[in-house]
Amino acid sequence: MPAEPTKGPASYFPSIEKKYGRAIGEWQQLVRDRLSAKHMDLVSMLKSEHGMGHGHANAIVAHVLSMERG
Known part of the structure; x- marks a missing residue:
């Protein structure tokens, strides 16, 4: 059986x-x-200090915050 595709913010990684x-x-x-x-x-920090696009920056932040909240 094939593996489930990655979903959510991690799909951007x-x-x-x-x-x-x-x-x-x-x-x-x-x-x-x-x-x-x-x-x-x-x-905004990822975008302004590292030149990241909004979607990519938001995906990283959303993933980290969800992991921190458990």
Whole structure:
């Protein structure tokens, strides 16, 4: 039986790694380092400081926040 395709924010991870040249773990750590910030502030940080597109930045932030909340 074939594996289920990745869904949700994690489905963006391969294209994020390819486009921006860093492992997802590195991007996630950047977000974790600033967890006191609001969701959209974290998205804005990835966009302004690292040139990431909105969808990719939002996917990383959403995934990290969902994992932190358990």
